[in-house]
Structure formats: C-alpha cells, structure tokens
Amino acid sequence: MASLENFELPQSVAVEEATATPRYAKFIAEPWQNGFGVTIGNALRRVLLSSIEGVAVSSIKIDGVSHEFSSIPGVMEDVMEIVLNVKKLKFSCDGTLPRTLELYAEKAGPVTAANIREDGATHVLNPEQLICTLDRDQPFRMDLELNKGRGYTLSEDNKHEDQAIGTIPVDSLYSPIERVRYDVQACRVGQHTDFDRLELEIWTDGRVDPREALTQAALILREHLQVFTTGESGALFAQNNGGLTEEERKLVKNLAISINDLELSVRAVNCLISAQIHYLGELVEKSESQMLKYRNFGKKSLLEIKEKLQEYGLSLDMVLKDSVKEELMRQIAQQLQTTNANEE
Structure with a gap:
C-alpha cells in the first residue's frame, strides 16, 4: 500500500x-x-x-395550446416567449421527481411564478419571475413538469412517447x-x-x-477515482459498517447485486449495460422518466425492471444515505477485486 x-x-x-x-x-x-x-x-x-444536481422544468402543458408556435387570445406573449420565461424558473424540491405543478391565473395583468401552486415539497425560488401577461380577465392554466438532472438538457431530449398531446418539452438548465x-x-x-x-x-x-455543492463535488470525485484503487489500497475507501443498521446492511447486500444476475430479458439487460448501469445500487437512484430516455428502453422493459426490484424490496427513485453508498462502493470494489483475482 x-x-x-x-x-x-x-x-x-x-x-x-x-x-x-x-x-x-x-x-x-x-x-x-x-x-x-x-x-x-x-x-x-x-x-x-x-x-x-438541480431541479428544472422539463415540459409544460397550457390549456388550449397544442404546440409551441401558437398564440393565445388574451395573452400578450406568444408561447415561445412563455417557454423562454419558464426556462428561467428556479425550484428546490425535497420530494421525489418527476412531479407536476400547476400555475393558475385569471386576473388581467402580469402572471408570475408566484401563481404556481406549490405542493409542500417543492418551492419556487424566484416567485417574481414573469411568465406572461393577461390583457383581460380570463382563466390561464399551465402544468409544469419538474425533473432532476445535471448540466443542460435540450428540449429534444425531454420528449417522451407517453407525453400527452399538447405537451411542450423545454430546455432544462439543471446546474x-x-x-x-x-x-x-x-x-x-x-x-x-x-x-x-x-x-x-x-x-x-x-x-x-x-457547502452542500462542495460536498457533492468531493463525493463525485471520490467515487470516480475509486476505480483506480486495487489490492490493499482499496482499504483507503473501506468504512466500518458497524454504523449501519441490520436493515441497512441487508439493503446494501441487495444493492450490490449485478444486473447480470437478475434473470432479466436480454433486451432489458442490454439497455441497462449500454446506459452504464451494472448494479442494483446504480439502478434504484434512477427515475422512471430517466429510464425511458435510454435508447431502446420502453414501458415493457420498465415494468419488468420495477417488478424485479420489488422482489428485493427496492424501487426506482430511491434516495440512499451516504453511509449506505460508501459501504456499497466498498462491497462492489471487493467483488471486482475477487473477480479479477480469479481471472488471473
């Protein structure tokens, strides 16, 4: 070492x-x-x-609007301008994602982010942000789908087969x-x-x-560098799992199961491998919307995976404690070390 x-x-x-x-x-x-x-x-x-990671709007749906090139009677801005304003919205969310929020207004004048009906877990950070302007009293309703992600996602990548008619994908600035x-x-x-x-x-x-951002960045770096540790040097990342409860140790054991050991269909396995998902621990933190974005991954494969996760008491969109993640990384590293030793 x-x-x-x-x-x-x-x-x-x-x-x-x-x-x-x-x-x-x-x-x-x-x-x-x-x-x-x-x-x-x-x-x-x-x-x-x-x-x-951050939260951003990935799509909107405005009552009476079928596409982004529409104009809305009684609204001074066209839909493209509304989309540009929606992209500037900032949210924090303590709950699961994706989720949908409703914006509603009926009085003439500016419609801002303050008109969004928060759901308790989600909060608008810039309520003063203008969305559109009504030039007369009339109902205006819009659904906003929120998602979690990293970096920047183009509207094309926010399109899904199961979206309702009239849904308008928007560019998402997650960072x-x-x-x-x-x-x-x-x-x-x-x-x-x-x-x-x-x-x-x-x-x-x-x-x-x-402070939270710096902690996230340090953890991301550590996880990416761990792959370069072999043999005894892997002890650098070993943590005493005595701090985990018995339930958490069982959870880690299931999360460390390889995708190849799940008896999934060949199509589902190939989709997961191509998405760089090799263990249940990497799968459970994904949301349904994220999974459906992967190439050749459809609703049938999604249902198959959800049923398989249920067999192990797991689900998609799970939030794992840092201590559980650390012990999971240690166990996976041990598995890889054992596999490499056997191959030699």
Whole structure:
C-alpha cells in the first residue's frame, strides 16, 4: 500500500463566515503538498460546474395550446416567449421527481411564478419571475413538469412517447452553480514555505447551498477515482459498517447485486449495460422518466425492471444515505477485486 506519511494534508476546511450567504461561500484548505492546490482546485471547479444536481422544468402543458408556435387570445406573449420565461424558473424540491405543478391565473395583468401552486415539497425560488401577461380577465392554466438532472438538457431530449398531446418539452438548465473561482497561494509549514493554500469560491443560484455543492463535488470525485484503487489500497475507501443498521446492511447486500444476475430479458439487460448501469445500487437512484430516455428502453422493459426490484424490496427513485453508498462502493470494489483475482 502506498504511504501518505510524507504528504502534508489539510485536516479540515474553513469557511469564511463573514462573507458567507445562502448563495455564496469561500472555502480555505491548507496545507497541500506543492502543486496539489491547483490539482484539487481545478478538479473541484470542473465537477462543480458540470455535475451538481438541480431541479428544472422539463415540459409544460397550457390549456388550449397544442404546440409551441401558437398564440393565445388574451395573452400578450406568444408561447415561445412563455417557454423562454419558464426556462428561467428556479425550484428546490425535497420530494421525489418527476412531479407536476400547476400555475393558475385569471386576473388581467402580469402572471408570475408566484401563481404556481406549490405542493409542500417543492418551492419556487424566484416567485417574481414573469411568465406572461393577461390583457383581460380570463382563466390561464399551465402544468409544469419538474425533473432532476445535471448540466443542460435540450428540449429534444425531454420528449417522451407517453407525453400527452399538447405537451411542450423545454430546455432544462439543471446546474445550480453560477460561478466557481479558485486561487492557490503559498503557505508555511514549520520552516518550509513551499506548500499550497487553496481558496475556493462558489456562487449558486439559490437551488443549492455552496457547502452542500462542495460536498457533492468531493463525493463525485471520490467515487470516480475509486476505480483506480486495487489490492490493499482499496482499504483507503473501506468504512466500518458497524454504523449501519441490520436493515441497512441487508439493503446494501441487495444493492450490490449485478444486473447480470437478475434473470432479466436480454433486451432489458442490454439497455441497462449500454446506459452504464451494472448494479442494483446504480439502478434504484434512477427515475422512471430517466429510464425511458435510454435508447431502446420502453414501458415493457420498465415494468419488468420495477417488478424485479420489488422482489428485493427496492424501487426506482430511491434516495440512499451516504453511509449506505460508501459501504456499497466498498462491497462492489471487493467483488471486482475477487473477480479479477480469479481471472488471473
């Protein structure tokens, strides 16, 4: 196992509390071995900008409107303008996704995001956002489908076979990160001044707290780097599962089952493998809408998979605790190590 004894590593990350807000924070970590400030800072910046999950509108349906090129009597904006305004909506959601919210107005004047009827688990973060303008008293109703994702999804990718007539897919900007900046400065350790001090600044749009975003980014990096650990070095990621309950240990055991061991149809297995889903733990965090986006994956395959998951007490769209994920990664790594050893 490689030794880290000669490496200087930060013991904690400090937050500049005087300037911290729900949308901005500055993090400071030191000391790093010379050069690692740039390595870690750049990696975190790229992951923060590309891979943090967020909630956005994926499609809308307006009463009396059949397509996005329509105009609506009594509404000053055309449907294309309404779509552009909808794309600017910001949401937070504590419940399962996808879900549908309703917007309703009937009085002449501006219709804003404040007219969206929240459902308790979902909150509009910019209620002042203009949606359209009614030039007379009349009912205006619109359904908004919310989804969870990463990065940016084009409206074409938000189209599904089972969408109702009149559903208008929209581009979805899921990323809640507006800007990330890092700076590396020299710092002292004893008599040596050639160590790195990393300062990382994160700006968000309010859908995620900067601290939570940084935690997500670090976990994503760790999960992607784990594949490079082999043999004894895998112990770096091993966690004492004594902190898990008996129920959670049984859950991890099921989540670590390979897709190839489920006796699914060849079509379903091929679809999952092509989507880079190899274990139940990777499958259960997907939503139905995400699954239906995969190539050649239809409702029949979806039903087959849901029934198979039920056999193990699992379902789609599950939210797994970090401790469960960590133990799952450890068990999968052990399985791969054993498989590789047997093949040799």
